[in-house]
Amino acid sequence: MHSTAFQTVVERLTRDQTPRVWSLLISVFGDLAQDQGARISGSLLRHITEQIGIKPEAMRVAIHRLRKDGWIDSERHGRTSVYFLTKWGRAQSASASPRIYTTEQAAEQAWFVMSNPGQPAQTTDTTGVWISSNVLVTSDLPDISQVFVAPLKAETALPHWMTGKICDLSLIRMSGDFASALRDISPYLDASSTFSTLEITVMRVLLVHSWRRIVLKAPVLPDHIFPESWQGTYCRNTATALLARYPKRSLPELEAAVTTKDLNI
Amino acid sequence: MHSTAFQTVVERLTRDQTPRVWSLLISVFGDLAQDQGARISGSLLRHITEQIGIKPEAMRVAIHRLRKDGWIDSERHGRTSVYFLTKWGRAQSASASPRIYTTEQAAEQAWFVMSNPGQPAQTTDTTGVWISSNVLVTSDLPDISQVFVAPLKAETALPHWMTGKICDLSLIRMSGDFASALRDISPYLDASSTFSTLEITVMRVLLVHSWRRIVLKAPVLPDHIFPESWQGTYCRNTATALLARYPKRSLPELEAAVTTKDLNI
Numbered sequence: 001m002h003s004t005a006f007q008t009v010v011e012r013l014t015r016d017q018t019p020r021v022w023s024l025l026i027s028v029f030g031d032l033a034q035d036q037g038a039r040i041s042g043s044l045l046r047h048i049t050e051q052i053g054i055k056p057e058a059m060r061v062a063i064h065r066l067r068k069d070g071w072i073d074s075e076r077h078g079r080t081s082v083y084f085l086t087k088w089g090r091a092q093s094a095s096a097s098p099r100i101y102t103t104e105q106a107a108e109q110a111w112f113v114m115s116n117p118g119q120p121a122q123t124t125d126t127t128g129v130w131i132s133s134n135v136l137v138t139s140d141l142p143d144i145s146q147v148f149v150a151p152l153k154a155e156t157a158l159p160h161w162m163t164g165k166i167c168d169l170s171l172i173r174m175s176g177d178f179a180s181a182l183r184d185i186s187p188y189l190d191a192s193s194t195f196s197t198l199e200i201t202v203m204r205v206l207l208v209h210s211w212r213r214i215v216l217k218a219p220v221l222p223d224h225i226f227p228e229s230w231q232g233t234y235c236r237n238t239a240t241a242l243l244a245r246y247p248k249r250s251l252p253e254l255e256a257a258v259t260t261k262d263l264n265i
Numbered sequence: 266m267h268s269t270a271f272q273t274v275v276e277r278l279t280r281d282q283t284p285r286v287w288s289l290l291i292s293v294f295g296d297l298a299q300d301q302g303a304r305i306s307g308s309l310l311r312h313i314t315e316q317i318g319i320k321p322e323a324m325r326v327a328i329h330r331l332r333k334d335g336w337i338d339s340e341r342h343g344r345t346s347v348y349f350l351t352k353w354g355r356a357q358s359a360s361a362s363p364r365i366y367t368t369e370q371a372a373e374q375a376w377f378v379m380s381n382p383g384q385p386a387q388t389t390d391t392t393g394v395w396i397s398s399n400v401l402v403t404s405d406l407p408d409i410s411q412v413f414v415a416p417l418k419a420e421t422a423l424p425h426w427m428t429g430k431i432c433d434l435s436l437i438r439m440s441g442d443f444a445s446a447l448r449d450i451s452p453y454l455d456a457s458s459t460f461s462t463l464e465i466t467v468m469r470v471l472l473v474h475s476w477r478r479i480v481l482k483a484p485v486l487p488d489h490i491f492p493e494s495w496q497g498t499y500c501r502n503t504a505t506a507l508l509a510r511y512p513k514r515s516l517p518e519l520e521a522a523v524t525t526k527d528l529n530i
Contacts, residue, residue: 112413112415114379115424116424117396117426118426119426131382145424146424146426147424148423148424148427150377150416150421151415158413159380159381159410159412159413160411161382161383161384161411162413
């Protein structure tokens, strides 16, 4: 039997999204099994996804897709299967992790970069945002000459038409939805609530998954560049504080907890 | 008889231009007779313009034009006429003088101002320069919201396509021509050359006139905003230093010198 607090937390963290199961599983592997040699049993995967309201059939389809796409692989261990990230899957996961788990803003500094309006832009920039065809806002100053560069200080107010280009409305809405979910669950996470090892794991997966969907779509820019309606800073601060408060449990501990549960029920 | 030094100075300061006589006369009145009640005799005007190679007939045409346009007026004094700036002419002259005679750059600070590329510019700016339809470089920060503003510091290199818009090629060429004239006359202005009161006055008029034609066309921006090929800073420093070294003589002193000259010759 789960506590009401846990049920409310799960409900609130899943309400605003129809999680794509394969994407959620990537969050599970990323949080629990990113180390080389780490394996997750089918039982543990089933237990976690069940708690989130995912049907066994939907999970099987997602596992099939992730194997086909090269994210994960599996091995038979006697009567059961274990699953693990492929080398490529681990690399993907490792490259995203710093952005997902950091408590810091994505960049310390940003620059306004303008190239000659009469000429097409000569640079491709993967971290910045193009405000117009010749104006880039970036934290990664391009090494090209003949551009006008101005540092964007935190104390400088940016106009709405500029910050409005930094992230689109759907991403702003996602940050608002996640922020209100985090505010809603806060009362249920007070000192009187105790969560089991498996409950903590499910909660972590949901926090990581919700935040990952937002932060990986956001540009690598300092917080002050974002529009006022962006709640990503609150989301990051709150989600990473909760992840620190409910640390990750080891896989052996989780597998043991699942086995005990299976035997009991 | 004029010294060779004086003749060379006059020749060099007039070589690169066909001075429009009415415009040159505005420089004469501006330098010598800007005060209320100041009057210049026809003899003095004729003497100054003669030295610059202007024919009496051309001077009469110019005087006619300036009277018609409301710049100057005249009075008969016995057998001769005296000329003076009208109230409007004095106001025009007074408003231009600070820019012409200052030893300082036109502005201390400049800003890069960008309005929404999707909307037409909402401001008219008389001191700045439009780099493109929505980008203004100005020393007079517009009091409007929703623009992106970045200070343009002296230590920040600006791209050529931006400084190239600050002043056009003909103005840059004029600054180069005047700068080389100033360099050419420098050896003739050493301690061994002595100039008469009237020679100094002619030299001043030519310096003021050459520099006025340039500085009043240049935008009111700090020196560091101008392109590298701009020689206006050298022109300003050198011309104002010469004006300080050869101070303005009083009109009574000049009129007396002309009378003496007329009687002698």
